[in-house]
Amino acid sequence: MTEIPEHLLKRSRERRSAIGGGDDAATSESAPATTTSSTPATTAAAAAPAATGPAPRTAAPAPVAAPAPAPEPVYVQAAKRRKKIPFWAMATLSLMPVWGFMYVRAITEPPVVIAGPLGTGSEVYSNCASCHGAAGGGGVGYPFEGQSVLQTFPHIEDQIRYVYYGTEGFNAAGVEIYGNPDRPGGPHIAGARGVMPAFGSQLTQDEIVAVICHERYTLGGADPTSTEWAAEYAAWCAPGAPVFDAIETGEYDFTSPDAPTIGDVAIIPVGPAPVAGSPAG
Secondary structure, three states: OEEOOHHHHHHHHHHHHHOOOHHHHHHHHHOOOEEOOOOHHHHHHHHHHHHOOOOOOOOOOOOOOOOOOOOOOHHHHHHHHOOOOOHHHHHHHHOHHHHHHHHHHHHOOOOOOOOHHHHHHHHHHHHOHHHHOOOOOOOOOOOOOOOHHHHHOOOHHHHHHHHHHHHHHHHHOOOOEEOOOOOOOOOEEOOEOEOOOOHHHOOOHHHHHHHHHHHHHHHOOOOOOOOOOHHHHHHHHOOOOHHHHHHHOOOOOOOOOOOOEEOOEEOOOOOOOOOOOOOOO
16 A cells, blocks of 8 residues: 555645545545555646636627628619609500500501593502512513503403403414504514413403503503593593493493494494404404
């Protein structure tokens, strides 16, 4: 048995008391002052835990303050300060599109409405445009523009005859040349440039006259005020033209072989069909 000096025991008790080991100190005081033999290394190892204690706590980081909001742009502040549109003004503004539509219609010129045979003929011409061009410039068929149609048909009755009976009617009668055989550039031969349908089975007589008026005066360039074309225009193609009105009402059938006089107009007979050996126009 080795006796531990009193001053070492006292120091040990004070150390334990400092680190919260008060109960162990009391127990040590009641224990005998003797202990088993131990080496200085053992004593130092027993005293080592007493020298260590709980690690000190690290302070929590301070909260980071949120950045201050950016100031609003000047134009946003001005928009918020601007006075709102009153209710009565909103009702007035809602009518602005209607007013604008009515104003545009008031200052827009209405489309020109062509009366009489020329107006009807411009609508019927869709049957001819695929061959002669939308503006009469020609295509499969001969052109009308530049008075070409007037050179081929000096009289409107000549053109009516060809449009009504077509290439087949002329060929059946053995007539090769249609229209003016002395036209500039040479005569036109039936069937030489495509087949002209017989529109007598597709259009009424007044529609045929109307579309021919359109081809001669609108597309062909005949001047209705000139000495050459004024009489024909007044009788056949003008609004209220007596010949056109007689055909439209059924008073005159242009396939009749007779040569009637309607008003002051003596009509060249169109006839029931071309006859072989007869003049072409």
